[in-house]
Structure formats: structure tokens, C-alpha cells
Amino acid sequence: xxxxxxxxxxxxxxxxxxxxxxxxxxxxxxxxxxxxxxxxxxxxxxxxxxxxxxxxxxxxxxxxxxxxxxxxxxxxxxxxxxxxxxxxxxxxxxxxxxxxxxxxxxxxxxxxxxxxxxxxxxxxxxxxxxxxxxxxxxxxxxxxxxxxxxxxxxxxxx
Amino acid sequence: xxxxxxxxxxxxxxxxxxxxxxxxxxxxxxxxxxxxxxxxxxxxxxxxxxxxxxxxxxxxxxxxxxxxxxxxxxxxxxxxxxxxxxxxxxxxxxxxxxxxxxxxxxxxxxxxxxxxxxxxxxxxxxxxxxxxxxxxxxxxxxxxxxxxxxxxxxxxxxxxxxxxxxxxxxxxxxxxxxxxxxxxxxxxxxxxxxxxxxxxxxxxxxxxxxxxxxxxxxxxxxxxxxxxx
Numbered sequence: 001x002x003x004x005x006x007x008x009x010x011x012x013x014x015x016x017x018x019x020x021x022x023x024x025x026x027x028x029x030x031x032x033x034x035x036x037x038x039x040x041x042x043x044x045x046x047x048x049x050x051x052x053x054x055x056x057x058x059x060x061x062x063x064x065x066x067x068x069x070x071x072x073x074x075x076x077x078x079x080x081x082x083x084x085x086x087x088x089x090x091x092x093x094x095x096x097x098x099x100x101x102x103x104x105x106x107x108x109x110x111x112x113x114x115x116x117x118x119x120x121x122x123x124x125x126x127x128x129x130x131x132x133x134x135x136x137x138x139x140x141x142x143x144x145x146x147x148x149x150x151x152x153x154x155x156x157x158x
Numbered sequence: 159x160x161x162x163x164x165x166x167x168x169x170x171x172x173x174x175x176x177x178x179x180x181x182x183x184x185x186x187x188x189x190x191x192x193x194x195x196x197x198x199x200x201x202x203x204x205x206x207x208x209x210x211x212x213x214x215x216x217x218x219x220x221x222x223x224x225x226x227x228x229x230x231x232x233x234x235x236x237x238x239x240x241x242x243x244x245x246x247x248x249x250x251x252x253x254x255x256x257x258x259x260x261x262x263x264x265x266x267x268x269x270x271x272x273x274x275x276x277x278x279x280x281x282x283x284x285x286x287x288x289x290x291x292x293x294x295x296x297x298x299x300x301x302x303x304x305x306x307x308x309x310x311x312x313x314x315x316x317x318x319x320x321x322x323x324x325x326x327x328x329x330x331x332x333x334x335x336x337x338x339x340x341x342x343x344x345x346x347x348x349x350x351x352x353x354x355x356x357x358x359x360x361x362x363x364x365x366x367x368x369x370x371x372x373x374x375x376x377x378x379x380x381x382x383x384x385x386x387x
Contacts, residue, residue: 082337083366090338091278091345091364099276142335 002113003147004043005071008122009106011097013063017055025089025096029053032086036069039084041076044116045069059119064102068122070111074144077108081141104129108139110147168254171220179203183213184222191316191325193226193244214245224248251331262331269336278339282346289350302355304375308348313371324371333372341372348373 015021033053036042046068048056057066071077080086107126111117129138136145175181186202187194200210217223227241253262272281293307300306305315305322313324327333333340345364352360352375365374 083368087337087341087366087372088364091342093338094276094278099274103274 003110004113005074005077006109006111006117006122006125007067007069007071007077007106008117008126009067010060010102011065011067011093011105012061012100012102013065014096014098022096024092028089029055032089035084035086036080039076039080041072042080043070043072046119057119059123065097066119068117068119070116074108074141078141104140106140108141108144109137168252171222171252172254174216174220174222177213179205179209180213180216183210184217187214187217187223187245188247188314188326190246193228193246195230195242195244199245218245218248221248221250222252265332266335269332269339273336273339278342281339281343285343285346286350286353289347289352290354291350293351293354296355302357304352304355304357304360304377307351307355308375311351315375320376322375322377324373324375327371337366337372341366344371345373348375 013022017026030052033045036045046054046057046066048054054066054068058064060066069077071080081090104126107122107129109117109125125138128135129140132138134140134143134145136148139145175184182203183199186199190198196207196211196214199214200207203210214223218225223245224247226244226246228244229239230242255261272278296307296310300310305317308315308322308324312326312328314326315322315324317323327344329340329344333344341364345362348362352358352362357377359378361376361378362373363376364372366372
């Protein structure tokens with residue numbers, strides 16, 4: 001069975017997206033999404049209906065941006081996140097996002113290739129990471145785990 | 159490998175560098191822009207190829223250098239088709255601290271705390287000020303000499319004529335674990351060095367590529383006169 005890597009990360013906005021303080025982030029977003037879409041190993045990212053991105057979706061709070069993506073491997077995700085112009089955006093993230101109250105801000109988990117993750121599933125994996133720390137069912141880039149055999153129980157599908 | 163807790167491990171590797179010829183062989187390899195063969199090292203050291211290979215293989219056995227094989231272009235004659243044994247710096251780290259110290263563990267905890275507290279911009283300011291004051295206080299030999307100042311800090315700068323790349327990241331393992339935080343700190347530190355060296359018109363930015371420090375430095379006229387190589 002082949003596996004893909006699902007990734008959720010959250011960011012609490014310092015100001016609304018139309019605020020001048022967010023202007024650089026808003027301007028960079030389509031560029032970075034474009035780099036992601038054509039990056040080796042990229043599979044899928046969550047979008048709001050017909051929109052180009054997921055900034056309209058706020059399931060974790062009115063000021064919390066959600067980023068839900070699927071990649072072929074930890075390495076391909078890592079290359080995009082840390083070895084592309086995305087790194088510069090991460091370096092500046094405190095200009096745009098609060099650190100408060102969002103730990104853990106990023107969670108990774110394996111899904112069968114061909115299936116897409118849901119926000120409900122992402123929420124469960126994040127809670128698993130928060131409760132038990134990095135493990136095979138929910139982990140981080142700093143402490144990744146290999147894909148599990150198919151007998152590994154997955155959370156309830158809804 | 160960090161062996162601060164077991165100093166004897168790092169000591170075995172590092173003590174190999176006490177021999178001056180072997181140390182020169184190591185330096186010849188790490189100063190090169192890519193993997194090198196024993197012939198180049200022998201020429202750089204002005205010793206025979208057999209002696210160069212002896213020292214290089216000792217360094218490989220100790221984990222200081224790594225080996226790859228490749229066919230080298232432009233060769234003719236007998237043996238030209240055989241892949242050459244090439245040497246490069248090994249990825250492992252060797253740390254000797256006597257008595258044992260665990261500064262990297264402390265750095266990891268501090269880095270995680272800075273991220274969780276969202277204090278990244280404070281770290282950048284601290285790093286910039288540190289870079290600026292260290293460059294301003296540098297000795298006459300490297301005053302205003304950006305590649306020299308960076309070489310003193312272990313960055314192994316190399317210029318391609320338009321920009322300076324840094325072949326070594328002094329914070330490598332920490333940067334691997336906390337890329338935005340540590341690369342951001344490093345960029346601020348280098349901005350500080352440029353300012354402290356009186357080179358405010360030089361530009362530095364993040365341009366991550368594998369195997370190098372993530373910071374790229376661009377002199378104002380697109381040419382670097384002070385190549386440290």
C-alpha cells in the first residue's frame with residue numbers, strides 16, 4: 001500500500017487580511033502557492049470552493065488561517081517548506097502571525113495514496129499530537145515517523 | 159555526530175588532525191568547491207600521490223571525509239575509463255568538550271522556546287547587533303573584508319563573481335531542526351557583519367540550496383574583489 005503525507009498548519013492573524021500590515025503576506029501567497037503547486041512531490045492543497053486558496057476557511061477560529069496539503073513524502077514537503085522562497089516567508093511570519101495559543105501549529109500524518117484528508121481528520125490528528133507528542137499517527141517535520149503498515153488504525157472517516 | 163557527552167569519540171577523529179600533513183590534506187579537501195581526487199590533494203600539498211592517499215583514507219576511516227566515485231572527464235590514456243576515488247567533507251560533526259558540555263542540547267531548548275514565545279524578531283535584533291559589533295571590532299587584517307570576516311566565522315565563503323555563497327553553515331544541525339528561526343538569525347548576523355564592516359551597500363538574503371548556508375551575499379557592483387579562495 002502506498003502512502004501520502006498529509007499536512008495541517010495553522011496561523012493566527014495579527015490583523016485582517018485586508019490590513020496594510022498583511023500586505024506582503026497577501027501579495028506573496030499566490031506566488032508561494034504557485035511554487036507549491038508545481039513543486040516535486042506536491043499532491044493537493046485545500047481550497048475554499050472556487051477560490052485560489054483556503055484563506056476564506058476559518059474552522060479553527062475567525063482569525064486562524066488553515067493550510068491543509070498532501071505531499072508524496074516528508075522530504076518533498078521539507079524541500080518546499082525550507083528550501084524554496086517559502087523559507088523567507090517563514091522567516092517573516094511573526095510580522096503577520098501571533099504565536100499565541102496554537103500549539104501545535106503543524107501536524108503531519110500518513111494517509112493512503114489517492115485519498116484526501118478532511119478538516120475533521122486534521123483536527124483529530126492535531127489533538128493526538130497535542131495529547132501524546134510526536135508518534136506514528138501524528139508527528140512533525142522535526143520528528144517525522146515512517147509510513148505505517150495498513151493495519152495501523154486510522155481515525156473514523158466521516 | 160555530536161559527542162560532547164562522550165568526548166573520547168570526537169577526540170579520536172579530531173586527534174587525527176594533529177598531524178600537519180594530514181591536516182593540510184583535510185583543509186585541501188574542504189576548501190575545494192567539489193569532491194577532489196588524491197592527485198589534486200597531492201599537488202596542493204606538494205607530496206606524493208601515495209602519501210596523499212594514505213592520509214585521505216585515514217581521514218575517511220575516522221569519519222572526517224567521505225568518498226564517492228566518478229569518471230572524470232578530459233582524461234586519456236590507460237586508466238582513463240576507471241572511476242576516480244573522490245573525497246569530500248563528511249556530513250558528521252565531531253565535537254570535543256573536556257569536561258563534557260551539552261551546548262547543542264541547550265541551544266535546541268532555547269530555539270524551541272523562542273519559537274513558541276514568538277520571539278523570533280528579538281533574536282534577529284540580537285544577532286544583527288552581535289554581527290555588527292564583532293565586525294567593527296575585527297582586527298586590521300580583515301577590517302572591511304567581507305569574505306575574510308565570514309571565513310573567520312567558519313562560513314567558508316566562495317565567490318562566483320556576482321555573489322558570495324557560503325559553503326558551510328556554522329549552525330548546521332540547529333538550522334536543520336529550526337530552519338526559519340536559525341536561518342533568520344544567521345541572515346541577521348550576516349547583515350550585522352556587513353554593516354559593522356562598513357559595507358551597508360552589500361545585500362544579503364535567504365536563497366536556500368542544498369549543502370550550503372542559506373544566505374546569499376551580493377556586493378553592490380555585482381563583483382566581489384575579495385575572494386577568500
